[in-house]
Amino acid sequence: MVRTRVAFAAAALLCSAIVARADDGAIIDRWYSALLVADRSELSDLLADNVRIKLDDLGVVQSKQEFIASIAEWQGAVAGAEIRHRIEKSEGGVTTVIACYDFPSNDMLMQETFAVANDQITASSQAAIAENCDGY
Template sequence: MTQAGKSESRSRPFVGVLVAAFTLLSITGSAAANGDLPKPVQAWYQALGDVDRKGLDSMLAEGARIELRDLGIVQTKGEFLDSLDAWAEANRDAEILTRPGKNTGDADAVSVEVCYRFPSNEALFKETFRLEGEQIIESVQEQMAESCGEF
């Protein structure tokens, strides 16, 4: 097997975890503690880490859209909430770290850099939220790197 083949086969379990995990998004740890993020975004990460279905249901607007751009997946609010059982299984022993992302130039968008750390893998993502009042109307997630570097 070539070096590229070895690398590809090692990343397959990670991709499987990402599909399950990012079909639902975030984790536990210091994510919710990042006071530099708007309250609805902080609450998002806390509710995801706790797999708080009621909290997530109330913070997502009825027409909310969750896009996992790298995976080509777009979910409605209902589809996202239905995927939380898989998320609860996938995020066991995982940690999430957040920091404000670069300004998007859009006053209605909030950009967050997110490090997802699983026991055997990690990845760095950019997540962009669009808010309407205290509710999330859109979340778009894109992978930036296969490791979290300085997180």
Template sequence: MQGRAALGRPFSALAGMALLLYGGFTPVLAQRPVVEEWYAALAVADRSKLESLLAPNARIRLGDLGIEQTKAEFVDSLDEWEAAVKGATIRHRIESGDGAVTTVIACYDFPANDVLLRENFRIEAGLILENSQDAIAESCESY
């Protein structure tokens, strides 16, 4: 009986470690579809999709510009964004995740310039409660 118990301990430890490791990635994996849909809609200024991804009380913060918008203000600004994003590409990759917050590195490659941003998404129940953006470089060379 002691032999079986001894064999069970390493297995239990490995299973526990795997659960901890997998559990740490679960929120990021669960939020990935929302982040992917966000950037796909943002690239073409898809007003209805972006609106559906935002919680009613969502806040958008553009840190380097000193702007904070409500959902309604963000949606109202999409006409201007549509003109700005014409001919641009947006590349992104998830950098990390911690609970309900996912951090993304995004390269906004506009026809006349590009900018590299760090964006944090706070997502709950499949809706974006907060998106904050801060420029980290004036080009996407380090992307």
């Protein structure tokens, strides 16, 4: 009987971890969909109020308000673009993504990390890993 309870508890824990990872993946999918069309409302909903977005290549850390304010400029840059992404790993509440930003005049391969809690992004970082998406 004890073995059965332990096995059941282990299975329940595993299932909850899988569901949490799936939920984080859904949040990240929503993020890239909203980013592609510069949807301020959706991006705002996805970001926790105290989020910090670190743009490693620029040496910039943005608050939620600063990030949302920058979307007007981003909207022009993303027109006609495509963003492809895949989750590389998810552990300890942090998901690492490889993303190809395929703009009309160039493309760039990025590594991005997302910390997600309560269905919102609480932290994010972004760093270029290649000047093109050949490695995607």
